[in-house]
Amino acid sequence: MQGERILHSFPEQPVLxxxxxxxxxxxxxxASVHDGLRVLMAKPSVAGLTEDxxxxxxxxxAEVLNNVVEHAYRDGPGPIRIYISRRPDQLVVSVYxxxxxxxxxxxxxxxxxxxxxxxxxxxxxxxxLIRTLTQDLSYERLDNRNHxxxxxxxxxxxxxxxxxx
Amino acid sequence: xxxxxxxxxxxxCVPSDRIDAAGAVHFKDTMRELTxxxxxxxxxxxxxxxxxxxxxxxxxxxxxxxxxxxxKLELSGLTPTVEKVFRLTRMDSIFTIxxxxxxxxRNAG
Numbered sequence: 001m002q003g004e005r006i007l008h009s010f011p012e013q014p015v016l017x018x019x020x021x022x023x024x025x026x027x028x029x030x031a032s033v034h035d036g037l038r039v040l041m042a043k044p045s046v047a048g049l050t051e052d053x054x055x056x057x058x059x060x061x062a063e064v065l066n067n068v069v070e071h072a073y074r075d076g077p078g079p080i081r082i083y084i085s086r087r088p089d090q091l092v093v094s095v096y097x098x099x100x101x102x103x104x105x106x107x108x109x110x111x112x113x114x115x116x117x118x119x120x121x122x123x124x125x126x127x128x129l130i131r132t133l134t135q136d137l138s139y140e141r142l143d144n145r146n147h148x149x150x151x152x153x154x155x156x157x158x159x160x161x162x163x164x165x
Numbered sequence: 166x167x168x169x170x171x172x173x174x175x176x177x178c179v180p181s182d183r184i185d186a187a188g189a190v191h192f193k194d195t196m197r198e199l200t201x202x203x204x205x206x207x208x209x210x211x212x213x214x215x216x217x218x219x220x221x222x223x224x225x226x227x228x229x230x231x232x233x234x235x236x237k238l239e240l241s242g243l244t245p246t247v248e249k250v251f252r253l254t255r256m257d258s259i260f261t262i263x264x265x266x267x268x269x270x271r272n273a274g
Contacts, residue, residue, distance in 0.1 A: 033187065034183065034185055034188070037216075052245070054246075059218065059249065062185060062219075063218060063219055069186070070186075117259060120226050122226045122230075123220075125222055126218075128253075
């Protein structure tokens with residue numbers, strides 16, 4: 001399986017397995033993010049969500065991981081750990097990296113620039129999408145690590161096959 | 166990616182199921198090559214693309230700008246998550262978006 005090479009444990013942070021939880025470590029480069037999202041979205045506990053929730057989760061994670069690659073690891077890639085735990089009405093997601101802190105230890109505001117048809121923006125959508133689609137978004141810098149945490153509302157859990165994970 | 170001359174417009178198909186940060190540069194380069202034609206209308210068929218991130222969205226915007234004045238990039242067949250990205254960023258107000266390719270073009274590929 002193509003994605004397996006990027007899957008390994010985060011040795012200094014063992015996580016007790018929990019039902020339906022996802023714990024994935026990947027390298028902070030664009031190709032690994034591309035492969036890693038495929039692996040993650042195929043996990044049974046995610047695959048069983050509604051298409052709308054899956055779409056939101058994939059958009060959020062892609063933007064968060066792209067930002068880590070582009071900014072935190074701008075001087076060279078390092079590990080990114082994604083931990084997703086299940087609650088009845090939401091997914092709680094943590095993303096850790098060991099790269100550079102966010103400027104002023106603040107998340108960007110992520111406001112959408114006005115769309116001038118004659119001068120359309122080619123970027124700057126990432127944080128807008130993250131802030132629009134997440135709830136309870138928080139950022140902390142601790143022990144030289146970045147920790148982004150957020151939740152994603154879940155519409156339906158009764159079709160999820162947790163045992164298959 | 167490949168293109169087909171539909172006389173009235175140029176049709177571009179994307180066989181990849183993702184346009185993301187890992188593929189955005191390749192997408193932009195290929196779009197630039199494929200659109201070196203005289204067509205005023207270019208239709209990008211996204212019906213096979215299940216996922217597009219903000220890098221992919223930026224690449225589509227760059228491709229539209231690269232066409233220059235008097236030429237238009239239209240989109241066709243947005244899948245639900247791709248449609249969501251265009252809708253949330255309000256880019257759906259910028260592009261002409263077709264639900265599917267007009268009858269007679271379905272076998273164009």
